[in-house]
Amino acid sequence: MSKASVPVRIDRVTKVFKDVRGKADVIAVNDASFEISPGELVTLLGPSGCGKTTTLRMIGGFELPTRGRIFVANEDITNLPANKRDTATVFQSYGLFPHMNVFDNVAYGLKLRKLPGKQIKEKVMNTLGLVGLRDLAERSPGKLSGGQQQRVALARSLIVEPSVLLLDEPLSNLDALLREQMRVEIKRIQKSLGITTIYVTHDRVEAMSLSDRIIVMKDGLIRQIGSPDNIYEDPNSKFVAGFVGKVAFFPVEVLNIDSTCTVEFNGTKHELSKFSEDLQVGDKAVIMARPESLKLLEPTKGIIEGQVNTNIYLGGSLESFVTTEQGEILVQIDNPAEKKIFAEGEKVSIGIIPNLVKVLPDKDE
Amino acid sequence: MIELFTSRKLITFFLISAVVLVALFWLFDTIKDSFDRIVRDNHRQLVNVVVEAAPREEEDIENWVRMVNREFTEADIIYVRGVPGWDELEIYTHNDRLKAFFEQHRDTPDFKSGFDSVYYLENYYSRLDYSFDGKRVSVVLSPLITEMRDDLTGFLVFLMSAEAGKNFSRLLDIFMIGSFAAFVTIYFISKFFRDPVMGFIILGLFVMVGVFVAYPLFEAVRLTFISEGQFSMATWKTILSSRHYLEALWGSIRLGIMTASFATVIGFIFAFLITRTSVKGKKFLSTMGILPVISPPFSLSLSLILLFGSNGLITKQLLGWQDFTIYGLGGLTAVQTIGMFPIAFMTLSGVLQAIDSTLEEASLDLNGSRWKTFSRVTFPLAVPGVLSSWLLVFTNSLADFANPLLLGGSYRVLSVEAYIEVTGRNRLGHGAALSLLLLLPTLTAFLVQRFWVSRKSYVTVTGKPSTRLSDLVSRPVKYVMLSFVVLLTVFILGLYGTIVAGCFVENWGIDYSFSLRNISEALQRGRAAIVDTFTLSAIATPIAGLIAMMAALVLVRKKFVGKRLLEGLILAPFAIPGTLIGIAFILAFNKPPLILVGTGAIIVINYIIRELPVGVEGGVATLRQIDPAIEEAANDLGADTPTVFRTIVLPLIRPAFISGMSYTFVRSMTAVSAVIFLISARWYHMTVLIYNFSENIRFGLASVLSTTLIIIVFATFGIMRLLVRKSEHLEKSVSF
Structure with a gap:
C-alpha cells in the first residue's frame, strides 16, 4: 500500500436538491471551494444539515454537483461515477454486506478487480491485521460489535488502495470509550499510509484531535x-x-480601529489587539472570550459584576460558573492552587485577558 | 443522474444524430423506391396484357372496354378516341366519375406529356399520384392501334390502385421515425447518463408499461367512444339506458355488498379468535383462514355444484329437494364469501395485532365490562381496518369472473356480461364499456380506502407486542365463536374433499361407483392445456420476478422525472379487473403495429403485467429495510450497476424475489378473467378447460383438472416456504 498521495480540489461546488413535490428547492451546498494537500487529513465540521455529508458524497460520486467541478490528483472527476473513482468511503452506517462474512466483505473490491485468489487472501489477511481483526475473518458482520464492524468497513475501503479516503461520521455509532480508541487508530493508519483523507463529523472534539485542518460549515456555506x-x-x-x-x-460598540480595536463595554473603553477585519467604526460588535481568557477579580475590579454559582474542581483547572446580567458565564482558572478562589455565593467581578480575546461582528449565532 | 452537458458532447451528439437520420432516410427511401418499381412493373405487365387483348376493330372497342371494366377490379379504364393534338378527343366510359376525372386532368402538364408519348406510340407512366374515389391511383396512358386505320385511333387511360404502395410507405415512415427515435433515446442515454444501465432499465420499464398497460387501456376507452369509424356516444348511450346492462351493474354491486359484509364478519370472528382469545390450535385455525384464498378459480363453485346443484349429493341424493337451485345470488354470495373471507381475515388480524392490548387491559382494570371494553375500545380502534377490509373484499367480488361465469345462472353481473358481449355477440365496444363501468366502483373503493380510511387509522405501533392476552369475551361467547369457526373449517375442508372425491366417481349425481376413468380421460384430453399453461406460466415467472425486482430498485433508490407516473402504471393492473385487461389486450394487439393475438406471447405478457404489482410491492417493502449505504459501498468499491444488482441487491431481497415468483407462477396457472379472451386453438388454458368441462356437465373431468391445479398450487407454495426459510437469517441481519 504505497501509493503517492494526491491533492483534492473543490471548485465553486453547489448542490441543489430539487423538491419533487414542487415546494422550495434546498440548497445543500452553496458555492463551496477548498483545496486539500496530498496526505492531509481535513475535517468537515458543522451541525447537522450544514451540507458536510453532501459535500463528501459529491467527492465520493454518490451525488452530482449542480454546479462546479471536483478534482482529484488534478484530474476533473466531476462526472465520473462512483465505481470509476479512486476514492473509498466509510459510511456512517458502515454498509457492510450482511450476506457475506468479514473476509468476503473485505475481499469484495479485490474480487471485482479480478485478482488471483491467493493474492486476494494474502492482502485481505494483511489488511485485517492492520485493523486487528485477523481472527474474525469467518464471522458474519451481524455477529460483530460496533467497533469491529467499523474496522471491517475501514479495512474494506483501505484494501482497494484508494487515493482519497472519505469518512462519513464513522464514529457516531460507537460509545465514548471506543470512539476515543478508534480515533487514535484512524489517525495512526492514516498517517502510516499517507493517504489524503476527508473526515465528516459534527463532534468538535473529534475534529480538533484528528485534523490537520478543519473546514467549518453552516447552512451549506463554508464559514472558516x-x-x-x-x-x-x-x-x-x-x-x-x-x-x-x-x-x-x-x-x-466599536469606537476606533487602527492597529488595535477600541471598544466600549459598560462605559469602559478597551483596546484589543485581536479583531475581525470586517469591523468598522460604529458597528455593534462582541468581545469573544473563551473560559480560559477570563479571570475572576474582586468586585468592581473587572468588566462585569456577578456572583459565583457553582465551582467544579477538575484538578489541573477549576471551572467557575458566574451569574451575571449577561447570563451565566464560565470562567476557567488554570492551576487553581496558585490562584485566589472565590467560594460559591461570593460576589466577584469578571476580567478579560486582553491578548486572548477577540472582537467579532455581532452577527448570527 | 443526468450528467452535466458540455458543448463538445452536445455537438457530437447532434452531428451523429443527423448523420444517422440522413442514413436512415436514404435507406428507407431506397426501400420505398424499389417497392415502387415492383408495383410499376406489375402495372406495366397488366397494361401490356390488356392492350394485347384489345380488339382490332374500332367499333368493338367500346364494348370491350365496358367488359374489361366489369371483369377487372385492379384497374379502371377510360377509352379516348382521337389523336391528341389532331382530333377532337371523344371519351368513352361507363362511369361518369371516370369521365369527370379525365376532364379534370386533361389540361395538366402531366397529361399533356402523356398525350405526347401516345402520339409517338409509346406508353406513358405518370410519376404522379392521383386521387380517385378517395383512393390513391397511378395513371397510365397507352396508345391503341386498330386495323382499319392501321394507325393511332385513340388511347386507353388506366387508373390503377396505388393503395398498397401508400400503405407500405406509411408503414415504412412509421418504422423510420420509430427507429430514429429509438436510436436517439438510446444514444442520448449512453452519452449523457452517468449510469446508462439504470437509464436503460428506466427506459425499458417506461416502454413496457406504455405499450402493455397505457396503450391497451387507451384503446379500450377509445373504442367505447367510436361508432362506425366516428366519434360517438352511441355505445355509452346504449349501455346506460338499457335495463339489461344496468341490471348487470346493480347485480355486481349487490353481490359485492353481500359478499363484503359476510366475508368481513367471518374474517373478523376468525381474526378476533386468534388475536384476542386464548383458544388452542391457533396455528391450524389461521392456516384454515388463509387456505381458500389460494384455491384455483372454479374449484369452490364446482364443489358447490357437486354438493348442492340440481344433481347435487346433498340437495338431491340426501334431501331430495326438487326446486332448490344453487345458481344465482345465494350460491354466488356463498362461494365468494368462502373464497374471499381470508382477505378480510388477513387484513383484520394485522389490524387487531397492531392494537396495543394494554389499552384493553386498562379498560378492564377500570372496571369496564368485557362487552364495554370491546364495544368502546377494541372495536372503535379496529373500525378503519374493518372498513378497508370490507372495501378490499368488495372490489375483489366485483372483479371476480370465474364464479359468476359458472354459478351465475340467470343472475347477471358486469364481468360476465362483458365477456358475453365480446365472445358471444362480437360487440367489443360494449364489452369494453361494461368492463370500464366495472372499474368505477373499484376505483371509488380504492380511493376511499387510500384517502379516507388510511387517514383514520388509529393503529398504535409500539414495537412491543404485549405477550399476555386476557380473554376479551366470556367463555360461552368464545365457544359459540369457536364452534362457528370450526364448522366453517369443516365445511371448507369438505368442499376440497368433494372435488377430490369427484375425480374417483364414475358419474357424479347418477352413478357413485369408484372409477379411474375420469382421471385418464381428463389427463388425456387436458394434456395439451396442462402443458401449455405450465409452459407459459414457467416462462412468465422468472421474467416477471426479475422485472419486479429491477422496478422495485428503481422506484426505491432512484430519482427521476415521471417516477410517480411509472409507479402508477406498474401498479395499476392490480386494481383493474382482469376482464378489462383481457378486452383491452385483444383490442390493442389484433392490429398493426403489434399483432399478438393468437400467440403464446400475449398470454405471457398478460401474466407479467398482471402479476408485476405484487412482486414490485414485495421488492419495495424489502428494499426499504435495506440500508442504501450497502449498495453505495459496493458501487464505491468498483461494482457497476448490474454487478451491484447481481452480487448485493438480489441476494438481499431474495425472500421477496422468491415469493414474488411463486406468487406469479400460481396466479398465472390459475388465471381466468383476462386469459379467457386471449387463448387460441394453439395456446389453451387449464382453467378455461375446467370451465368447458363443467358447462358440458362433465364434472368428473373438471374435478380432476381442479385437483391437479390445487396440487400444483400447494407444491409451489411448499417449495417457496423451504427456499425462503433458508434465507431468513438474512432478513434479520440486514437491519443492523
Missing part, C-alpha cells in the same frame, strides 16, 4: 477554514466561535 488552534483561538464569526468551543460574548 483553518488549523484546529487557528479555528479555536481566532474564529471569524460568533457561529464558529460558539461551535468549536465554550465561549462568552460581551456586546460592545
